[in-house]
Amino acid sequence: MYGVSGTALPSITYRNYLIGSENQTLQKGEALVSNNGHYQFIYQKDGNLVLSKTSDKTILWSSETQGKASDKVVMQADGNLVIYEGTTSVWASNTVGHPNAYLTVQMNGKAMIYQGEKAIWSTNDNP
Numbered sequence: 001m002y003g004v005s006g007t008a009l010p011s012i013t014y015r016n017y018l019i020g021s022e023n024q025t026l027q028k029g030e031a032l033v034s035n036n037g038h039y040q041f042i043y044q045k046d047g048n049l050v051l052s053k054t055s056d057k058t059i060l061w062s063s064e065t066q067g068k069a070s071d072k073v074v075m076q077a078d079g080n081l082v083i084y085e086g087t088t089s090v091w092a093s094n095t096v097g098h099p100n101a102y103l104t105v106q107m108n109g110k111a112m113i114y115q116g117e118k119a120i121w122s123t124n125d126n127p
Helices: none
Strands: 017-019 031-033 039-043 049-053 059-062 072-075 081-085 088-092 101-105 111-115 118-122
Touching: 031 101, 039 101, 072 101
Parallel strands: none
Antiparallel strands: 017 101, 031 039, 039 049, 049 059, 072 081, 081 088, 101 111, 111 118
C-alpha cells in the first residue's frame, strides 16, 4: 500500500486515514476506524474529537473541545490536524511543517500522524 507521493505507508494495517496533501476532513459524526474495528477516532456532534474503544465507547483520548463551536476537522497539507469553526482554529496538533503527513488509527489503540514512515504525533503522547 502506498501513501501520498508514492511513499510507502508504515507496516500497519489501515481501514481509514486522512491525507494532508488532500486537506481531507471529518464532519461531525464521522470517524476513522482501526483495521481490526476495535478503535475509532470520531468527531462527535458536540465538537469533541475522541479516540475510543468501539465495543464500550471507553474514551482513550480527547481534544477536550466539547461545547466549543466547531464545524470540521482538517488534516492539512502542512501536516497540522486542526479543528475549525469557519476559519478559526479551535484545537490543533501543532504539527505544522510536515507536508504530505497523514492521520491514521492503529490497531493498538493509537491515533497517529505520520510523515512518510516517521511518527510525528500520537494521541497517547499529547493531551
